[in-house]
């Protein structure tokens with residue numbers, strides 16, 4: 001898992017030169033879109049910082065690299081937000097450094113989820129691992145981390161701490177945390193990741209060296225998808241574009257059948273355009289999984305992309321410019337049904353539905369049925385041209 005980089009060479013050149021010049025210690029913030037691979041890059045940097053080889057870091061072979069890949073390195077700590085399941089039955093110590101006597105104990109269910117996270121990351125460090133329930137980084141864990149950093153590294157070399165999705169640290173723990181990242185011990189690198197730097201206190205941002213990871217190129221993401229999903233013949237264009245060229249997101253979209261769900265929506269819109277309303281009746285039996293979890297994707301989001309594509313096409317854009325470029329013919333047909341003005345209004349309504357789902361407890365099924373009404377209203381109108 002230390003070999004695959006998927007681009008980002010310039011950042012890694014820079015990070016490696018920091019390590020080789022002895023300036024690797026300190027606090028870092030890795031930012032970038034969801035699924036771009038911040039965790040994978042953070043882990044790679046942490047392993048490189050701890051690696052005992054003089055020439056190639058990380059080498060993948062030394063004692064440090066071997067232990068890092070088994071998540072059994074005493075001086076390479078991996079922390080991440082997790083849900084505290086069944087808090088009343090506290091049994092399991094979650095992270096290696098947590099003091100088993102005084103310290104942080106969580107339920108077996110939580111321990112199992114934490115292990116699943118690590119297993120999935122070991123299999124594919126780019127994978128977006130999601131939890132049931134709202135994950136956070138409890139204040140006890142951050143307190144333990146502070147204690148942990150007071151001791152010298154067990155193996156006498158460098159030490160690294162990787163904390164992902166740091167915006168999920170528990171409310172009120174910022175103070176403890178600031179002291180940790182402000183002055184990490186001389187041989188320690190603390191690497192934080194977030195997709196939402198704007199949610200972090202300015203005091204955290206100002207104490208870190210910030211690196212922003214950009215999406216990867218088309219060729220690399222396709223190689224990555226072929227590695228996991230195979231298929232010389234498979235058309236990954238929609239997935240690549242919908243993920244905004246972020247490998248982890250692309251993988252999540254495939255696992256959540258985003259293409260199939262998108263085709264269901266396109267079918268409904270085409271049916272409405274033909275004046276057929278059978279799709280409403282057929283829904284009862286074949287209701288698509290419109291609120292798939294991991295990527296936070298749902299029919300409303302997919303619908304937004306379709307309408308945005310229609311706006312691009314009607315504004316003179318090429319079919320190569322759109323997300324749904326693999327369904328060019330259907331998209332052209334649908335684009336003929338909507339003026340830019342109507343499409344923009346429709347997109348506004350879709351965004352309102354999304355917002356309502358996020359902000360209040362609108363049931364996904366309610367949102368979806370509302371969406372159907374809108375599809376019928378817009379696409380059953382006579383064609384414009």
Ligand SMILES: [Zn+2]
Nearest residue numbers: 051059062065
């Ligand atoms: Zn090594």
